[in-house]
Amino acid sequence: MTEDAYTLGIEEEYLLVDKETGNLAEAPEALMEACSSKLEGQVSPEFLQCQIEIGTTVCADIDAARSDLKHLRSTVAACAGEFGLAPIAVSCHPFADWKVQHHTDKDRYNQLAQDLGGVVRRMLICGMHVHVGVPDDEMRLDLMRQLTYFLPHLLALSASSPYWQGVDTGLASYRLTVFDNLPRTGLPPVFHSWAEYERATGTLIELGLIEDTTKIWWDLRPSHRFPTLETRICDVGPRLEHTLALAALTQCLTRMLVRLRHQNLRWRVYDRFLVNENRWRAQRYGVTEGLIDFGRGKITPVGELIDEVIEILTEDAEALGCLPDLLRLREIIEGGTSSERQRGVYAGARTAGKDHDAAMRDVVAHLIEEFHADL
Numbered sequence: 001m002t003e004d005a006y007t008l009g010i011e012e013e014y015l016l017v018d019k020e021t022g023n024l025a026e027a028p029e030a031l032m033e034a035c036s037s038k039l040e041g042q043v044s045p046e047f048l049q050c051q052i053e054i055g056t057t058v059c060a061d062i063d064a065a066r067s068d069l070k071h072l073r074s075t076v077a078a079c080a081g082e083f084g085l086a087p088i089a090v091s092c093h094p095f096a097d098w099k100v101q102h103h104t105d106k107d108r109y110n111q112l113a114q115d116l117g118g119v120v121r122r123m124l125i126c127g128m129h130v131h132v133g134v135p136d137d138e139m140r141l142d143l144m145r146q147l148t149y150f151l152p153h154l155l156a157l158s159a160s161s162p163y164w165q166g167v168d169t170g171l172a173s174y175r176l177t178v179f180d181n182l183p184r185t186g187l188p189p190v191f192h193s194w195a196e197y198e199r200a201t202g203t204l205i206e207l208g209l210i211e212d213t214t215k216i217w218w219d220l221r222p223s224h225r226f227p228t229l230e231t232r233i234c235d236v237g238p239r240l241e242h243t244l245a246l247a248a249l250t251q252c253l254t255r256m257l258v259r260l261r262h263q264n265l266r267w268r269v270y271d272r273f274l275v276n277e278n279r280w281r282a283q284r285y286g287v288t289e290g291l292i293d294f295g296r297g298k299i300t301p302v303g304e305l306i307d308e309v310i311e312i313l314t315e316d317a318e319a320l321g322c323l324p325d326l327l328r329l330r331e332i333i334e335g336g337t338s339s340e341r342q343r344g345v346y347a348g349a350r351t352a353g354k355d356h357d358a359a360m361r362d363v364v365a366h367l368i369e370e371f372h373a374d375l
């Protein structure tokens with residue numbers, strides 16, 4: 001692998017809310033201009049006018065990613081604050097109504113609205129994407145087949161979307177319920193060569209159904225713009241350090257699979273039917289009810305699985321200089337995901353005598369506070 005291997009890039013989508021009410025707010029043009037002038041191409045509007053997207057530069061390691069992401073989050077928060085707004089890093093707003101939102105007037109988003117009809121109107125959701133440098137095309141496809149096994153683990157740890165339009169959905173990640181209504185989503189198909197991948201995606205491009213592979217939204221895909229594998233399954237999370245822990249996990253998993261390859265070994269590729277069952281369990285329960293360990297043939301607590309993963313990846317984490325970040329995954333297990341914390345805030349507010357609407361606003365206030373906690 002070249003020096004470009006295992007470099008990192010992190011993309012996050014935020015929702016903008018009114019600081020006082022917690023209501024969603026559309027980004028004023030002056031806010032976007034202020035962010036753009038300070039972040040020089042690292043910030044952009046998203047599909048809905050209440051969203052904003054940021055992306056780090058190419059980072060050599062987790063420490064560089066931490067510095068860049070902290071700067072991005074701090075700048076967006078400061079600029080938003082000048083307009084009485086605040087960003088929240090959560091995959092679904094606890095009580096907003098998608099039906100009253102407006103999409104951003106850009107050619108790409110106008111075309112999306114036309115192509116996808118009513119399905120795309122419900123896209124009041126945000127995600128977090130992690131790019132890991134894998135310069136060789138064939139290796140990217142080989143690693144994609146193996147890394148798919150771990151996507152439910154990443155989803156379970158990142159879950160941050162229990163509420164939808166003021167209702168507790170019973171899910172840890174309701175975001176995927178919305179996102180999976182789009183075409184070309186879900187677990188990636190199994191491709192056995194880069195040529196096979198290009199033939200399949202090229203068919204859609206040649207037919208004019210998509211202009212390029214940026215319109216393919218699998219949970220894991222080869223990036224269209226960069227020599228990276230892009231992991232897209234994670235909910236976006238309010239805590240910066242938890243985001244970096246998930247990025248470290250993704251980076252270490254990639255290195256581990258390359259390490260196995262150099263030893264003429266590989267991670268077993270399980271049937272997508274089975275991996276999808278774990279994806280559902282992660283979507284439904286987060287880290288609270290366990291995932292299927294296919295080797296043992298039983299449902300195993302997520303904490304136990306993560307301990308095993310950490311043990312397997314310790315060598316890789318030490319080589320990449322991110323062992324403390326990898327170990328922080330245990331903090332998520334012990335303290336709960338964002339979904340669990342949000343439910344805890346709501347329950348506490350109700351116990352204190354607040355009505356449903358006030359308790360929902362407490363959840364948003366909690367998310368604002370958590371966004372700033374690590375800055």
